Amino acid sequence: LWGRSTNDYNLYLLSGVGEILASSQITQAIGADNHDPREHLTYTHEGEATELFAVIQNRNDDAQPVTFDLFGFRGNGEQLRLNHRTPQGSILAQSDAEDALTVGAVNVGRQSVAAYSSRGxxxxxxPKPELSAVDGVSVSETTHFGPRFSGSSAAAPHVAGVAALLLQAQPALRADDGGNPLLERRLIRDILIETASDIPPDGADPASGAGLIDADGALEMAATVVAVVESSSDDGPGSFRAAIASGASIVLFSEAPDQRRIILGSELPTLGDGLTIDATGWTLDASGVSIGLRIGDDTELWGLSLTGAQRVGIVIAGDSSRLVDVTVDDNEVGIRVDGEDAVLERVRVLRGRSNGIEVSNHASVAISASEFDxxxxxxxxxAPAAGDVTIGPDLEPPTPTEASELHAPIGALESAFPLPRSGLSHTIIGSVSRDGLPADVGTRVDVYLDRRLAASVAVDQAASFRATVTGPGTELRFAVDGAAAAQRVKFEAGARTTITLRAVSPLKLLAVGASDEHVAGANLFRNNLTGIEIVAGTGESGGRRVIWGNLMQHNRTNVTxxxxxxxxxxxxxxxxxxxxYGNAESAEVAHLYAGTAGERRFVGAATAVEGQFAFEHLDIASTATEFSVIAHSADGIASPESKVHTAPTTGSIASITPDSGYVGGGETVQICGNGIATDAEAPRVWFGNLSARVIFWSGECVTVLTPRYHVGPADVALLLNRSRPIVALEAFEYRTVRVVSLKQGRNFVTWTGSDTRVTTAFSSLAGATFRAYAWDGNAQQWQIFSTDLPARLNTLRTLKHDQPLxxxxxxxxxDWEQPAPD
Known part of the structure; x- marks a missing residue:
């Protein structure tokens, strides 16, 4: 990956006899600035033309096999034509993007692809390129490319020019004329490819694609197969009804009319097979008819809104039809699927007076990224005998991934090329937390210097470790029980670094999807009487009922x-x-949904064994309080949703007072929040993996004495029995000075420094107005220091070690800063 390469290759330029003329030996995967997967070299050739060779070396014989893109440039920036030993598969990045229209180069006046044109x-x-165009054409000598412009860089503008002619001939294809830009770009591509003239060899091939672009053919096709709806009338020239009757295979709706609402006076004819319609921004008012629209085989309908049909808004009568970005609103039934292999994407089915979508017997459909409200x-x-029905993302339900895989493995180098270690050392003093709590004794910490294992130590009872790494080197990285940690440290000879490694349990699994959004492609079911109804049958059996990943909100029943x-x-x-844990009779797999009140999302799947399922070590959003399960049988039939199980939310820390203290510990600190304790049970508390002593607790606050710790920030963690750890990262700052928080009014405190004159001791309180009193046991009287009194009247002149005040x-x-105690 760009910016994250862990493969180290070198680049060499060699003469015909093997002499190294130039080289690039950037070290990848080590250091903050050396992760771009590229090498570059400069060489000036003098003398006669000769053949040179580019050699790529796997430097340490540990890099993964990859495919390289190789470029050469002249001194003036002009790109060299490199000869491919094997031209197949030579199309480079950007050109291989799914939506890119990739163009091969054909020398003008010829019928074969140029030797230098990249192949698929x-x-x-x-399967690239899609088509080809001419190159080697004359251009202005004032341009960088003149006087003759060659290569696919010259061929591609010809295709762009023909596309522009199409847009001029059919303005309804332009983005500024309404419509769906994704569909319209695809239609332009289809016209250009379908009208291309085949060149040898016969048929589509990886050199020329569909053939040489044909501007006249493309314009002729656009004029004959495209009909444009320009009128909101139900009938007559420019109407939708006239476009259907025209026999066109593409119907585009213009943005020109101010009124883009068609009121049907009678039912429309069934849309012809193979018809593509882009009606984005237009509405079909079907309140005067029983059925708003019937769709035939292989038909695509994009962007239309249809409302008010007395029986059914849209009937998908044919097979292999597709609805995208369609809205059906306030119909008796929104959509009825009678054909096979229908696809519904990003469809909105709203306010149906009966059901939103009905899937008939023998019909099959896949529904994704849609909304039912x-x-x-x-x-x-x-229906009972319906074919396969998939309601959810168009992919297999993903299983939770191991949290330890969140960071890429370090990919340690083997010792085949050892480096001498003779420099000064860098000392690492650290602690390790796992899932927010102190790591177990014996947890292994591996320290790598430039991806070579330099030290391996075990943590002690305080979850701490110490490692000394001898240089020279560039970067230190760490792994806990073999799983890479995120932290990286620059190697510095003689340095001493304190670090906290936050690891996760090797058992922990990450829930599917982000905590605040459902899985891409999932459907939203909201405020329906029933989300999904799977009707039982006694006769002919139906197909699979794959239902997963959907977001259910406030339906009376989610799945029956x-x-x-x-x-x-x-x-x-x-x-x-x-x-x-739970039970699911006759189930093969269980899908878990979790979230807040009435809004649960798919978070993972688990195999059911003999009717039992278990989700363990699953890391989900801390806000989740509701859990439900939908099971699937071996033949792919979904169960009803389980009864919702409610659990208390994970606690949270709202405040830590004070939020800093002395490295020697012993500070009184109050931690307040939600769910951090109960009246009957105090939590266990850790500061920087060291246990703190609880001296008081209530349901909302816990008071502790801090443990000793090193200078710097420390994580604060709390744990109640059978609860999730509550962790506040770097929430408490340990300092070499003691900070006493003085509140307005009376404060009883202790001076922990050595014997010090009051003017020095109170220097950090400059600007504050206060009076300090200390009891003199010998004189049996109070000594006073007041900021309001002249200096000669103050009797308290020196603060003694451990003196109460x-x-x-x-x-x-x-805050009053005091020096560290002796």
Whole structure:
């Protein structure tokens, strides 16, 4: 990956006899600035023309096999034509993008692709190029490319020019004329490719694609196969009805009319097979008819809004049809699927007076990224003998990944090329937390210097470690029990670095998707009587009912089915995450949904064994309080949703007072928040992996004495039995000075420094108004220091070590810094 390369290759330029003429030996994967996967060299050739060779070396014989892009430039910046030993697969990045229109070069006046034109397929296996165009054409000598412009860089502008002619001939294809830009770009591509003239060899090939671009053919096709709707009338010239009757295979709706709402006086004819319609921004008012629109085979409908049909808004009668960005609103039934292999993407099905979508017997459909809101029946109703129905993302449900894989492995170098270690050392003093809590004794910490293992140590009972690494070197990296940590440290001879490594349990699994959004391609079911209704049948059986990943919000019932309803028997927390157990008869897999009240998202899948399922060590959003399960049988039939199990939310820390203290510990600190303790149980508390003593607690606050720790920030962690750890990262600052927080009014404090004159001791309180009192046991009287009194009247002149004081602060709260105790 760019910026994250862990492969170290070198580049050499060699003469025909093997002499190294120039080289580039940038070290990848080490150091903050050396992760770009590139090498570059400069060489000036003198003398006769000769053949040179570029050689790429796997420097340490540990880099992964990759595909290289090789470029050469003249001194003036002109790119050299490098000869490919194997031209197949020579199309480079950018050109291999899915939506890129890739163009091959054909010398003007010829019928074959130029030798220097890159060939497909691409590195990622895409069948490129799509078509070809001429090069070697004359251009102005004032340009950088003159007088003759060659290469695919010259061929591509010809294709762009023909595309511009198409836009001129059919303005409805322009982005500023409404419509869906993704579809319109695809239609332009299709016209250019379908009208290209084949050149040898016969048929599409990886050199010329579909053939040589044909401007006349493309314009002729655009004039004959495209119909444009320019009128909001139900009938007549420029109407939708006239466009359907024209026999065109592409129907575009213009943005020109101010009124883009068509009121149907009678039902429209069935849309012809193979028709593509872009009606973005237009509405079909079907309140006067029973069925708003019937769709035939291989038909695509984009962007249309249809409202008010007395029976069904849209009937998909044919096979292999597709609806994208379509909205059906306030119909009796929004969409009825009668054909096979229908695809519905980003469809909005709103306020159906009955069901949102009905899938008929023998019909099949895949529904993704769609919204079902406020339908008085089911969002989707599936007939008993319907074929395969998929409601959710168009991919297999992903399983949770191991949290330890969050950071790429270090990829340690082997010792085949050892480096001498004879320089000064860098000392690392650190501690290790795992899932927010102190790591177990014996946890292994590996320290790498420039990806070579330099030290391996075990943490002690305080979850601490110490490692000494001898240079020379550039960068230190760390792994905990073999899993890479995020931290990197610059190697400095003689340096001493303190570090906290935050590791995760090797058992911890990351929930699918982000905590605040559902899986891409999932559907939203909201405020329906039933989200998804799977109708049971007694006769002919149907296909698979794959339902997963969807977001359910405030439906009266989310999923109904004839299968047994799964049950959740236990929900608890461990340091490594959620533990949830339950039963699902005849199920093969269980899908877990978690979230807040009425808004649960798919977070993971688990295999059911003999009717039992378990989710363990699952790291999900701390705000999740509701959990439910939908199971699937071996033949792909979804169960009803389980009863929702409610669990308390994970606690949180709201404040730590004070938020800094002395490295020697012993400071009284109050931690307040939600769910951090109960009246009957105090939490265990750690500061920087060291245990703090709890001296008081309530349901909302815990008071502790801080442990000793080194200078710098420390994580604060709390743990209640069977709860999730509550961790505040770097929430407490340890200092070499003691900070006493003085509140307005009376404060009883102790001076911890050595015997010090009061003017020095109180120097950090400059500007504050206060009086300090100390009891003189020998004189049996109070000594006073007041900022309001002349110096000669102050009797308290020296603060003694561990001397108790009463301080009456008249001004605002202030921190008093004291020196470290002896």
């Amino acid at each position: 397929p691409t590195i990622n296996g895409a 406020a339908n008085q029946g089911a969002g989707v109703r599936i 089915s004839s299968l047994s309803t799964p049950t959740i028997s236990e929900v608890s927390w461990s340091a490594s995450g959620l533990r949830l 009463w301080i009456l602060l008249d001004s605002e709260d202030i």
